[in-house]
Amino acid sequence: MAKPPKLNKGDKIAIVSLSSGILGMPYCEHELKIALKRLKEMGLVPIIMPNALKGVDYLKEHPKARAQDLKQAFIDNSIKGIICAIGGDDTYRTIPYLMEDEEFKVAVKNNPKVFTGFSDTTNNHLMLNKLGLSTFYGPCLIADIAELDNDMLLYTKEQFYKFFLDDLNYEIISSPIWYKERKSFGVEETGKPREVRKELHGYETLNGSGTVTGKLYGGCIESIYDDFTGNRYGDEPYVFEKYNIFPTNEEWKEKILFLETSEEKPKPEELEKMLIELKRRKILYLVKGIIVGKPQDEQYYEEYKNIYRKVFADIDTPVLFNVNFGHSTPRCIIPYDAQATIDFDNKKIFINEPILENNKKRKL
DSSP: OBOOBOOOTTOEEEEEOSSOOGGGSGGGHHHHHHHHHHHHHTTOEEEEOTTTTSHHHHHHHOHHHHHHHHHHHHHOTTEEEEEESOOOSOGGGGHHHHHTOHHHHHHHHHSOOEEEEOGGGHHHHHHHHHTTBOOEEOOOIIIIITOSSSSOOHHHHHHHGGGGOOOSOEEEOOOSEEEOOOSOOSGGGTTOOOOEEEOSSOSEEEEOOSEEEEEEEEEEHHHHHHHHHOSSSTTHHHHHHHTTOSOOHHHHTTEEEEEEOOTTOOOHHHHHHHHHHHHHTTHHHHSSEEEEEOOGGGTTHHHHHHHHHHHTTTOOOOEEEEESOTTSBSOOOEETTOEEEEETTTTEEEEOSOSSBOGGGOOO
16 A cells, blocks of 8 residues: 655645535635635645636536546646545545546556545545555545634644654544534634533443454445445445445455544434444454544434444444544544554554655655
8 A cells, every 4th residue: 555755845735625615615715715824834835726616516516527636636746735625425426537547546556645534535535545545534624724713723733744744653642622513614703712622531442352453444434334325326336336446355354444423413323224234244343443433512422332332232343432533623634554553451542654655765
């Protein structure tokens, strides 16, 4: 699996809208302005790709345009990183354009670069993983870089700065605080802090014990469920099967699966249905362990725990709950395919290898 080079000051970072096109809407102008300013303060040079600001309706109707932006970002050797504007619900529609494009696939192989985002971006991650690139389930532009407070949330900001570092290994620690989701993201919220809550739980082991080591893989459980079942769009399973996006059974055995729920806050019975689908496919039996993201606003916190315990009652696979990634803020980065060790007895998560290639190895 190819690792991208770390970022340096002066590097160009592409901004892409691969799912929703809200970045180009007038009501997002203040967030775009904040994000561009912060990226520049980090020493990065933001490059807005040609279709990224064409708005909700255009990008909904033109998945090929979204795909073209991603292709161009990989082909351009001067671009060293790619950050997704936000999630959405249909980025899977970009996959056929990209998986049928040999020039794109060669560019991903020859020009590995940091790629970050979450939610519906799960589908982009899984496609790029299939093509051999290690990507990052982590911050996106609107939700993180454009945080409406006077700075990014500290925990998230420290995680984003890992893209600039030569970490040999590190521990993903539980944030001591978490934040309520904003009720509004309008310009009137600029400079206002989020509601803060003290973390009362930390990581919780819901099933199993001991220590496992494996390769990280996963994303938003709704996205993965839809890819398997076509629950949202009927042709999703066809796309994923045609291009063999998901791991084989043997490959699943190497994985530590990470799962989280979206801002839609599915009801407990809906979460149970999604987990049962993964159970039916033997994935929950095959993987070495599972880490579960903190539910947004701690909605259904105890109910979700009970669902995991119920579904895993006859499964030995260990489960660690309440990790800061995905739709709850603040959020860490989860590096796809990185070797990780999960200590379920002491409730710790370790990344065992560099997540980025040292710049000395960068091909110029």
